[in-house]
Amino acid sequence: MPERCLKCGENTMHERIAQMQHVQGSRTVLIENDRHMFCESCGNVSYLGDQISQIELTVARKIREEDGLLPPQDLKAIRLKYNLTQAEMEQLISAGPKTWVRWERGKVVQSKVADTLIRQIAEQPDLVRSLLSRSGVASAAAQQVLAAIDEDVERQVAEMMRQRLGPNPAVDIEMLVRDTAEAIRRSQREVTARIVRAA
């Protein structure tokens, strides 16, 4: 059943699926199976109801694929890995309110710079520790995750040392590993600070 076209007034508007170009900022995105309303009389194209929501998601997905950016489900998985809320994530990376919310919903695409930072966050608990303190996000849940990761790492290193040192070693391996891990973290910060000053 054709509908009335708001541009020319003819009752020749119907839904069709066709290839369409979408301009998003400075780029043009080509969508193969674009579902929209099309007027046979004047060529007017418009999007109604769920077509709007669908095309927003499709254009965003195409941009992510072309630029090799993380999909929304990965953003969510990385956030949940550290037990952070969406608002905490926004504060952590200095993004505006609701920015992370929109990225996870899939209609807005994160920048390449943000994507790089998020990948680093996924791989480096120490970066998250630093960002938490820098951004002032007080998340006990995230601190618990970081503490659990530290314990896990220390357990693995202790196990390796036990194998090297054999039974009944003369040192308290757990204490040694804990002290060493803390010393390495502290030294890294101090050495890095010196390098920055010398530059």
Ligand SMILES: [Zn+2]
């Ligand atoms: Zn028309």
